Amino acid sequence: MPQKNAPPKKRGTVKIMEERCKGCWYCVNYCPTKVLVVSPRLNSKGYHPPELKEEPPDKVCIACHLCELFCPDFALVVEELK
Amino acid sequence: MISAGKKSTMELLREEVESLLRIDRLPHVWCPGCGIGITLNAFLRALIRAKIDPNKTVVVSGIGCTGRAAGYVNMDSFHTTHGRAIPFAVGIKFARPELNVVVFSGDGDLFAIGGNHFVNAARRNHDILVIAVNNFTYGMTGGQHGPTTPTGAYTTTTPYGNPDRPFNIPHLAISLGAPYVARWTTYHLMQLQNSIYTALHRKGFRVIEVISQCPTVYGRRNEMKSPLEMMEYFRKFSVRKDDATFDEMELTYNGRIVVGVFRDVQGIPTYEERYNDIIRRAQK
Amino acid sequence: MKPGYYFWSGDIAAAEGAIFAGCRFYAGYPITPSSEIAERMALRLPQVGGKFIEMEDEIGSIAAIIGASWTGEKVMTATSGPGISLMNENIGLAAMTEVPIVIVNAMRGAPSTGLPTLVGQGDLMQAKWGSHGSYEIISLYPDSVQETFDLMVDAFNYAEKYRVPVLFLIDGMLAHMYEKIYVPPEDAVERIERKRPTKPPGEQLIYEPDEDLIPPMPRIGEGYKIHASGLTHNEKGYPELTPQAQERLIRRLNDKIRKHAEEIWKVEEYRTDNADVIVVAMGSNARAVRTAVDEARKEGIKAGLLRPITIWPFPYKYIEKYAVDYIVAEINYGQIYHKVKEYASGNVELLPKMGGELHTPQEILHALRRYKK
């Protein structure tokens, strides 16, 4: 049995192609660990892209790739950390 | 913590998605949160996983927001006329049965102006995969009602609510003998991808209906103002039921969405296979 | 077909001529008086390894042949006026995306359902202007079963060479008329294939024209990652929705035909030397004119026949060439008459018939007598 508060095994990070983002925030909403947040920045089209805001040890990107599948704009690339 | 070693399957998949897009054309034309991009992503991933040669794959679209999909895939791709994606694809497939032919188009394109082609191509069982993006409306022209708009829904041409009855697409496709018929929403990321993957391995006239959000011109007139609200509707109101009855497959205004693989049968000869027999007979 | 003599209708000759020209893909929907073309193709194409499909309508038929053409096949469909009316949107698509296709129109009495079994020439302007926008097509119109067969080779050659829809006109009379015809040996004619890309995938822009304004055409499945769209597009084939891109593309689509018009023109000039009056007539209607011209000459009337075989681009230089009076005898209420008027220096008279029958030699002769000097 994994311990309840044990740090997640798989870790990742997200490359955000800000210029492709249109600010739908599916990624922000459906990220299971809520590590994506709406950034205050604006891209050239006037949308707020997401940004990664981890709070280790447990609020981290677990490389589930869900945001990558949700993103309608092909703006996200999840990289797994090994 | 430094990513050095071998790339994971998912990372490789993402790289290949990039290579199958005409990235010099991104960002694409679709609105924030539009479901067409999600569907396209699922299709590309399924294609890669199915290990089908993209150079032997053709994507044919009609006209509409969904019709623009052909313009973003880095494969042989055709943006045809409104409603005519299916017969255009039929010509390609019949001439070169070795090609993998996919129609990617919208509900209006496939079922209103192109309805006759859908019906007859399904009946003949051409070996084509049809990905039908159903956003309940004509997105491209500003959100008029179409053949899949639920009864009661508000659109620019049904300002008092839609008096029409919408097509029950899986029912229609099954009644025409289509060997693979499924429905998903854009919330069903993996199920949709897996379903396309399966369908790519099947033969004959395969239909996958994708219930997709058009927040811009449909959602905001129908109590779903943001992309997220539409996605939440799909999340909360979808139920998987592979053995659904035709009545259960029917869609109602902001009601339950029954999803699943409603039909998956193999061994029905395709038109292209049957024509090979014709050639043999003619040459006897 | 084995070389030799056959007794065929215009419809059969159109089908056999197409196969002789290399056509191996046909999609169509039956309509009088063109249905025998579909029937012949259904019988013959599978024998030569080709494909025939009867589609659900004419819109599907033309869409299917455009798709098939992208695989490298020589393709055809055949119909009559009502079918052309349905096809017109996709004729524009083929013109815009530069796809070689051949469309036979067996013209009948019109408009609407008109006279299904009887002759008409009311679709001459439709052939040129049927779809929306400024574009050029090529249109040919033979006057005999033999010429129908022979001209099919030219029709396919033009479609392939210029990457353009070719509207092959016949009429209700020609379609159903039987004549003895000669099929030459396979190697007796030149068959032109569309220009192929010279650069490898990745380097070849899909719509980059050569000096002749015609881009080479890759096939589906070769790795060129073709993108073709009916939207205004740039040389990559990508939509570019600007006045500048429109200016470049539409000019080129038209100029690639206009600049080669003289190579495309085929005109029969019958006894036009030293003529005072020339009858312009096309298709099966020209046959009576030939007889009438002979009779008129016997009576001392210096008459001639000018028969445009190429209807579009209109062979206007042949009209300009003669300082004569023209009579335009056509089975409509004045179509090519207006083109002749545009270029003639002398008087131009319209001798129309509304459809259902051709002019008789007597009617033509009667008109010619007014020009006796």
Ligand SMILES: Cc1ncc(C[n+]2csc(CCOP(=O)(O)OP(=O)(O)O)c2C)c(N)n1
């Ligand atoms: C012959 C013709 N009629 C009408 C139109 C205008 N038109 C363009 S797209 C469209 C509807 C598209 O709806 P759908 O297929 O559902 O695609 P969506 O935009 O919703 O993805 C219409 C009516 C057209 N392009 N051509």
Ligand code: SF4
């Ligand atoms: S990969 Fe998963 S955990 Fe990481 S940011 Fe994306 S959705 Fe969140």
Ligand code: SF4
């Ligand atoms: S899902 Fe994509 S487009 Fe939407 S906010 Fe996230 S990065 Fe931007």
Ligand code: SF4
């Ligand atoms: S109008 Fe609707 S369907 Fe079209 S791109 Fe926008 S959200 Fe998508």
Ligand SMILES: [Mg+2]
């Ligand atoms: Mg739609």
